[in-house]
Amino acid sequence: MQITSLGFRTDIAILTASGSTVTDCGTHLLVTTPDNPSYHWGNFMLLRELPAPGGAREVMGAFDTWFATARHRAIGIDSPVDVDVSEFEVDGMDKDVSHVMTAERLLAPERPFAGGGIRPLTPDEWDKWVDLDLSVYAAEDRRYHRAYVEGRARQEQRLVAAGLGHRWGVFVDGRLAASAGLYDTGDGVFRFQSIATHPRRRGLGIATTLVHRMAERAVEEQGARQLVIVADPEGPAYGIYRRLGFETAEVAVELHQSLPGEIA
Structure with missing residues (x-):
């Protein structure tokens, strides 16, 4: 999976260089930091794009399967612009939109x-x-x-x-x-x-x-x-x-x- 967003691209470059593991699943990346399990953005899923309508719960379930012992969910969207993630919000997830500045x-x-x-x-x-x-x-x-x-x-x-x-x-x-x-x-x-x-x-x-x-x-x-x-x-x-x-x-x-x- 090619990361298009500058914010996540630099995030993952730093994580990889500092000991985290990145697994490429084609439609998404799985980032793990075993020695710091409470680090939300060191243990997360990065989606290449939003799931099809109705697919948010499947994505959240996949996260729970991969990060079976995690006490959090953290999912990023590889998009340089804001996107509608209301399906995830309805199921209890909070959305943050940060500005990537250069x-x-x-x-x-x-x-x-x-x-x-x-x-x-x-x-x-x-x-x-x-x-x-x-x-x-x-x-x-x-x-x-x-x-x-x-x-x-x-x-x-x-x-x-x-x-x-x-x-x-x-x-x-x-x-x-x-x-x-x-x-x-x-x-x-x-x-x-x-x-x-x-x-x-x-x-x-x-x-x-x-x-x-x-x-x-x-x-x-x-x-x-x-x-x-x-x-x-x-x-x-x-x-x-x-x-x-x-x-x-x-x-x-x-x-x-x-x-x-x-x-x-």
Whole structure:
């Protein structure tokens, strides 16, 4: 199956390079991350196209068969434009439509932050990123628990070890105030991952300065020709990315549902 959407293409490139397994079933892909079963978008099904009318339950049943121990359902649609997934929604799945944004080079931030050190994380600092990510997201999303984020950290460490990029941080008074990952997905396409700013450090231009610095290095030193970032169009980060020069190229349509049980 050829992936046409940029968002899922870069997602799966990163997952494959970091240890996940992708099974091509022709009409869909099955992505599994055995060492992080609670990672919804590391254990999901990507459909080449929507099923025929009345086929949503069959797709959901196929997911349950393949991911028999999963406590979630996660299904992506390989479409660069929004599509009608009401059949899935009627059966309990939630729909997210994210914007896949691109730029060849970023604009300098309006208010660059100069009050901290910006650099890649060292091997013994990944636990600081885990703590930062939990402080940002755990209260609003029950999928964010320590085992899940530690699994994400292990995968990104494999990307770093393979020479595909780095996770960077902004350190203020010796503490990690913001962090972002940026990785080469092939052919000069670099994808940002998991950008977060500590709640007490927001509004200072820290993340904006970090993303710009990372992008400049990727373009000037690593041959990046296209920068990709995925954002919620209703979220506060969307406007920040637009001011840096990112523009929406397409959308990513995702369906997800938590199921009863210990792993969610």
